[in-house]
Amino acid sequence: MPAKHPSPIAEDPSSIAGRLSGKRIAVTGSTGFLGTAIVERLLRSVPGCEVVCIVRPSRRFDPLERVRREVVRNDCFDRLRNELGDGFDGMIGDRLSAIAGDVSKDRLGLDAEGMRVLAGCHAVMHSAATVSFESPLDLAVEVNLLGPCRVADAIRESGSNAHLVAVSTAYVAGNRRGEAFEELVTDTWYSPEVDWQAEVAAGRRVLSDAENESRQLERLAKFRRQAHRELGAASTPLLAERGERVREDWVKQRLVDQGKARAQSLGWPDVYAYTKALGERALLQQRGDIPVTFVRPSIIESALHEPHPGWIRGFRMAEPVLIGVGKGLLKSFPGLPEGVLDVIPVDKVVAAIIAVAAMPAPEKPTVYQVASGTRKPLRYRQLVDLVTEWYRNNPLYDADGQPVIVPEWSYPTRGKVQRQLDQAILALTVTERVLHRLPFRGRVGELSGRLEEQRITAERARGYVEIYGAYTESEARFRIDNTVGLYESMSETDRAAFDFDPIDIDWRHYLHDVHLPSIVSQGRVRTKPVQKTVVDRAANTRRNLLAPGNRLVVFDFENTLVKSTVPEAYAWLATRHLGTIDRAKLIARRLPQVPHLFLLDRRDRGDFQRTFYRWWAGASVEQLTHDAQELFATFLLSKSFPEGLRRIRQHKAAGHRTLLITGALDIVVEPLRPLFDDIFASTLTERDGMFTGELSQAPPVGEARALLIKDYAARHGLDLGESVAYADSSSDLPMLEAVGHPVVVNPETRLSAIARRRGWHVERWHREGDPPLLPIAPKVNA
């Protein structure tokens, strides 16, 4: 195989490439940032080796296919792809394989074949980890803490004696001030003695505790209330679904908080460093005869040279902060001006890992730290100056096409910044909640959307400050004596091919020419003043909606086609035949019920409507039917949205089947008959020419509407995926979700937020003319 891809380095058996030639190397976490870089570098710079990726099994793809999609397709491989041209696929086929394995399962959950493959491995590079500083405790424990032990167990089980190169983090040293040496955690005096097994048990208990607590009476009620607050008077299944999501989020947040608290109580900045440190401790205890080397990088950032300058995968740690600065989103960030931010380009880490793997397996566990802080420190002030300078020359642009000015940096304490952000978030949250409670539509509804965006921005900023603040304020200085020693022991060729000495990093060059341009180009931000000419998306959507076809088009009535509601219709009809005094009496009688009705509307649309319909008990069928026609012809039409009425007819003209679903009375919407193929409305039962005040069946609200249209579509052979639904309220969510093309009309605040998140088409329809201000029938006598 090596003969196929000759390389000058491979010919020297004493070189790194030469020593690893013909060896099989397993890599965990290959779909991650570091893992991808390792796989690429092994394939490119160690032409004689074979790489086995251990990836989580997925239902859709076999492991190799997953690796091809998620690793090989990454632009990390562009260089290799260009170098090999047509030979690339062949090389991948020959040298890259994959087995299914999961670090959160015992012995990685390997099958016999997996074990056989692992048995032939020279080394295992374990880079799988949950690197988020906000991981839930249970996940971090399973992956970061127990992961390395499980890899060791699997190696032992396979009968091999492969060298385990465990990627850890320099921050296992915790919030230490001063020098942190390349020592095993068990040998370091400042590393707290913690019983990792007890921590594992506690972590698992926290999960079950949180699950239990989330199911307690008050908690469940709270989740239900929150779901209700978000969705309004939506249907029960919808509220249940949302409520369950709220509960799951709560449990997760609980685990995140617990993890953070536990980590900080033991002196680590976050759950990542804490579980990594305990993972080292566990591995040292459990490794048996397996040779182990720890590689501890600091903050890994984009590549300095390899595979190409600026290569980075995913939006990582410092990127959101750096982009946030450019966007003007972060006006200050806590940090010590003279402090050192320990950043290391990914290619240096990869080179170190490979160099370590090429060494003879150590008898005693060894540690190599890959960090820049002691050898080529980047001071926080220097970083801020370089970033600010770069943004001044290469500004980002805001939505109006104006360049964002990066402010002068103050170096506030973390507490102060957090306090300011907390206040802003509180103000925004309160305003948003108030808006959600008010019955506003249209512009105000959209305002709440903007507020939500601002709140999310502020919350994100607070998140950065909370999580990354510990790193910018860190005063640990990571010694890299072992690493430098290893580097210096290498030949010139090896040093050139696997350069992991940070001494040659020029921070100005790295930030200005490599890192910032790379993350800005990946950050989906405006880098040009001109606004993109936006294709009129709304017009396109409208055209698509009206494309001829076998479609069902469902309309809601109130606030979708007319700006009116059941109570207004009631008031109009009830006052039609009354004199001034009787009108006043009626209002006096109904007014005290308004608060109750208001609450009822929030709780259950169906019950709300029933209340009004009950008041029609004893009304003459003939009279009310006649009045209802008049109600429609004068009042409702004057409050109608002509664009909506036109839209129905356009759908009809396109050959679509139109359907009206409303809780309004059938006698009221009867005049709409020419516009619809079918109408589902509420029907009052009659006895002796009088209405009884009871409905013949439950009003079609909430999920009943979804069932109804599903049923209807099935009966008429219509494709729901192609169908359109127009509605205005979150109680119509089931109906909107049931069709392929939901359209939201003049949405109330809550639905506006949902529509924005889901990218649904929003129509803003207007009334014409001078509709009456009050829902009171005009007196007929001149």
Next chain:
Amino acid sequence: MSRPGFVLDVDRSTPPILFWRDEQLTTERLPVGSRVVYPPEPAMHIENPDAAIKDALASPILGEPLRARLRAGMRLTVAFDDTAYPLLRTKGSDTRRRIIEAVLDMAADCGVDDVELVVARGLRRRMTERELRQAIGERAYDSFAPKGLIKQHDAENGDELVQIATTDNGDAIEINKRVAASDLVVYAGMSLKPSDTGWHRIVTGLCGRVTLGDGSREHVSRLCDAAAEQLKIFQVDTTIDTSIVPPSLSFLSRREREWNPLDKGRFAIARELTNIAPARFNRQLLNNLTVRYCMTNVVAGDVDAVGKTVAARLHDERTTTISGQTDIVTFGVPSFAPFGPGSIANPVLMVAAGLQFLFNLNEGTPVVRQGGVAILHHPARAEFNSVHHPSYIEFFHEVLTETTDIAEMDDFEQRFASDNWFKQLYQTSYAFHGLHPFQMWREITKALRYLGGVIVVGGNTQTVRRLGFKPASTFQDALEMARDITQIREPSLTHLHAPPIFTADVS
């Protein structure tokens, strides 16, 4: 004898001249040498209208008195004009009500039991209960309406139409079934201008939609000839005086130079208030204004003879003679335009009021020369009444965005004509027919073809452009533009000081 109409030649000392501007008022200083045509002052009105009506019924112009035509067991129909007029609400008794009450009393006397009332609404909207009560009186309404004996003519309902003849072209002439089947039809109406008189209004008000065709004057005259042979109609036509606004605002129809300090103060207040207040508020105010219109003539008898007499009297009462045409005609368009009572003068109606109604207030010769320019003062807001004018909304948003040429509107016209929604709104709600905007536009087109250009002062630019006109932000700009269009350095200008409605006799 009231003062006749008057033509004012504008000189340096002429004060700014009044322009109505939808529901607002404004004044403009006209160039020296322009002329302002004022209507004659209100004619002497009849002191006792009820007695005059009785007299007219007893001594018609041609034929037997009404009483002689009534007999027990006969089928009598009283048809009357709907609300199409550009007027404010009537205070006190409507002339239609006086006539109808007199006729009904007489019919009751003569033992006529089979009586029905028919609103001759053509393609216009149904009248509301409130309007009907106002038009025919509470007494007539309460005794006829509950029995379903007040019908609003429905040009779309084949069951209520019957063919009475064919035109020379062989087209069927369908007319209201009840009217056709009646032994006698009394038609109670009111004429504001000579062209209102005669068969035209009766036929357009009572024929079927298909019969009406494109609604053009030529087509309708053919229908009139056929109808005159078939229908037995006893017409009672009336005229009212030209006091179109309440007495407190009557100075508005007088010459500006004659305004006294109180008038000027009132005008300033009215102008400022209407400018500050929202359009909705102004409209509400105007729609609630009531005016006591005084009857100046009542003539009964054979339709043609009545028509000729009324036209002659209108000419006497409402004509101002001017000599020669000018290059420019200007007028302000008030909100109480035709087809918009109790509603909103939408952009299309605004144009109709200007270029169909006001433009045609003449004895055959327009005050502006061919190729001249019409300058309209109007805010031209794209506002519509969704109950009354749903087809206008779509006409404005769908048709006018494609074309302003009536010749290219055939497809649209057919679609609107066969639109079930418009049809239903026309039949059961209070909407003008889907074809109504097309008829308006056809009428407007005549003026457009005659004119070299139309400029709207102070109108919403987008709306004005969509209508196919030129927007001008000030009156002076409009004059400049008119100079460009006419290619004359000092074009002559006539301003029609209307309302009130009057006829210009250009000699």
